[in-house]
Amino acid sequence: MxxxxxxxxxxxxxxxxxxxxxxxxxxxxxxxxxxxxxxxxxxxxxRGIIGRYTIILGETLRPKHIAFLILRVEKPVIEDFLERYLEYITKTLAMLPNVLMVAKSEEDKIIALVGDETQEKLEKFIEDNIKTIPTLKEVLVFPVRTFKKGGEIIGFLAGI
Amino acid sequence: MxxxxxxxxxxxxxxxxxxxxxxxxxxxxxxxxxxxxxxxxxxxxxRGIIGRYTIILGETLRPKHIAFLILRVEKPVIEDFLERYLEYITKTLAMLPNVLMVAKSEEDKIIALVGDETQEKLEKFIEDNIKTIPTLKEVLVFPVRTFKKGGEIIGFLAGI
CATH class of the missing domain: 1.10.10.10 (Winged helix-like DNA-binding domain superfamily/Winged helix DNA-binding domain)
Structure with a gap:
């Protein structure tokens, strides 16, 4: 224990x-x-209680506009393909630098955290790079206005 | 620049x-x-590019079951009260150790990340400590099945 x-x-x-x-x-x-x-x-x-040591990036390198996304994948005709769709989409998203976090949720749903310098760039990124992914049915966007707790994840996840 | x-x-x-x-x-x-x-x-x-130095907690201290929540607040009769409702709820959530992250989104919406040791405990926490918050209208739960990117936020956000 x-x-x-x-x-x-x-x-x-x-x-x-x-x-x-x-x-x-x-x-x-x-x-x-x-x-x-x-x-x-x-x-x-x-004991692995301390996993590792890292740095948190300051304001300057953090994307200023961020949003949580709930994505829903098309239900494939052959049900077994759903997992393949989810795997393909999450893999694609994980490679994009604007995607800070991505996770499979239940059934046909994916959760992602995305960010960019400006609101316009972020919207364009979602339109051009996310909504165009094949087999994606729905993209719900929840922009972050202000963090009340845990806002440092942005400095933790931001790319260099 | x-x-x-x-x-x-x-x-x-x-x-x-x-x-x-x-x-x-x-x-x-x-x-x-x-x-x-x-x-x-x-x-x-x-230059503040390195914000600070920190540790990421290993597996043992991380909550094993986590979920993203989208919360919707009741629209108050007096519209100006919405911001007060949002402030009250996010503040309440921020104080709970099972809440790893909480942020105000647009209009009447709040985003949160919650975690616990087991699925049962997490569900009970959401039922007993979140769904019971006054002025809260709707709680959508998106459990995380697997992270594809950024999963270390859990070791970063986990309390000690």
Whole structure:
């Protein structure tokens, strides 16, 4: 079973905020010996609780206009082909740099997150590159006006 | 204007994959002097192109079952109240640990990403904690079956 104590959680929280903190800075903040912090981080990494270390891109590289899409795929005559359609479309979408996230949902549905610099470019991208995909029946667009939580996913997902 | 050259982009790509890479490791991988790498990273940070450094949680701490929700808010009798309803609901949702992301979309719509350990728990959470929010008219649930791109947002957004 997964056992994390308060110290593990405190370390994870600090590293989530700033993964560049040194062992000695964490040790000072949490008032624990450096050797303890070092050992705990090593364990958290070995146990795969810390998956990896990464950077979040700042405002400048983030697409300014983003939208969630719900896509519905045509029901094929031969029902077994539905999975192939879904596979083809999600694969196609995943290759496009404006597509930040794409996932298969239930039945004939796909969820995607798309972004671009301006509203016009984003709309054009959806018209030209998404709505034209064969076997796609419907594209519902939900533009993001403001994030209340988790908005940093854009800086996390943005391409370079 | 934003000016990034190939070296900047190469550095950013390496740091995205592993933000623990040392200057000397990056220098070796890109076959450039350490002083250059050091200067470039400093500049990328100062310019806010690197927003911050963080960790992605591994499988063990990620919710196993997740879903995107499209919520629709009741149209209030006094139209000006719509924004208040939206503000109230997104704020309420943002406080719930099972809500990983929440954003206001256009008009009366809200987008959310929710997760839990099991399908049953997730459904119960949606029934008990979301569908019961006053002024909420409709909740559409799009469970994620498989991610094709950007699935790491779960390890990025998961709470500790």
């Amino acid at each position: 997964l056992q994390l104590d308060d110290l593990d959680r405190a370390i994870l929280k600090l590293l989530k905020e700033d993964a560049r903190l040194t062992i000695s800075e964490i040790s000072e903040k949490l008032n624990k010996p450096e050797s303890t912090i070092h050992f705990r981080i090593k364990k958290l990494q070995e | 934003l000016q990034l050259d190939d070296l900047d982009r190469a550095i950013l790509k390496l740091l995205k994959e592993d933000a623990r890479l040392t200057i000397s490791e990056i220098s070796e991988k890109l076959n450039k002097p350490e002083s250059t790498i050091h200067f470039r990273i400093k500049k990328l940070q100062e």
